[in-house]
Amino acid sequence: MTAPVRVMLVEDSLVVRQLLAHIVSRDPRLALVAAVTSGEEALREIHRVQPDVISMDIRLPGIDGLETTRRIMAERPTPIVVIADAVEDSSLKISMNALRAGALSVVEKPVGTGHRAYAAVADEICTQLRIMSEVPVIRRRAIGAERERPAPPDLPVRPEGLGALPSLVAIAASTGGPPAFARLLGALPADFPAPILLVQHMGAAFMDGFAAWLNGVVPPTVAIAEDGARPLPGHVYVAPGDRHLELGPGGLIALSDGAPVGSQRPSATTLFRSVARHVGPRALGILLTGMGEDGAAGLLDMRLSGALTIAEHESSAVVYGMPAAAVRLKAAGSVLPLDMIAPRLLRAVQPGVFR
Structure with a gap:
């Protein structure tokens, strides 16, 4: 029998701490090994209880959750799930910065047991704790140390790009996505010559805050996508929570409530397939870090249509799931460490430059 996942709760509110303890204790796959009230206490206890995963409050007395996350990732790297209030702008900003510091995901704070959303929120918290406990958070090699690795030459595709400059970029990620997007888009100029459509797997309640945070840390303008808008x-147009983002007829943005694809809505594959259908060789697709296989099949459609396609290299991906699936399908024309993707992208959009 598999041992339960060892969970440490870091939460200063007695009510929320007790509620989280109740939620964790009801899942036989989880075991609560500590429930502490401050970042200082978490840093003391982590070496003693050796948790598999940490539930981290952001608003803590003394050392806040962001600084606690930074120190844990420096001293004893451990998977961290941030528990945040989705409606507080300041809390969301700190939460997104905690993801940059090494936390893996953000989930909503639990609601009372009598609330109609209690069961769904509790299930999501337990699911995230279980899944993230399996992510190996280690000190990685310096990003950029790998050379570009081309896809195997036997894939029967049309020549990438067909000499045309990309007129649109589609990009997607899941676990580890927010900091990856901040680094990639942060290396692009404000006047980047093509629109970017972006899918990030994240709780619907956090998407507005994610887009606002990203808009504050990268040069291009970032906003939630609106149905019917022209990119x-x-x-950068971010898929709204729980809606598919597609490129529709006439090059306009199309949002839909269609069925999840591969259990995901928004789905990276849905975005990539729409771009392949309407833009073909004049597009560029990028698949970054994330669990599962969403996006791989859609990226293959883009490559078969003649588009440039890139998957993140294992050396920089927080979770090498989605990019690995793309590599297995031979959907990626290039496989690059994160810090080499922006230069490749900038080279692709420059007229007269060999790509």
């Missing part, structure tokens, strides 16, 4: 160069 503009220098702008």
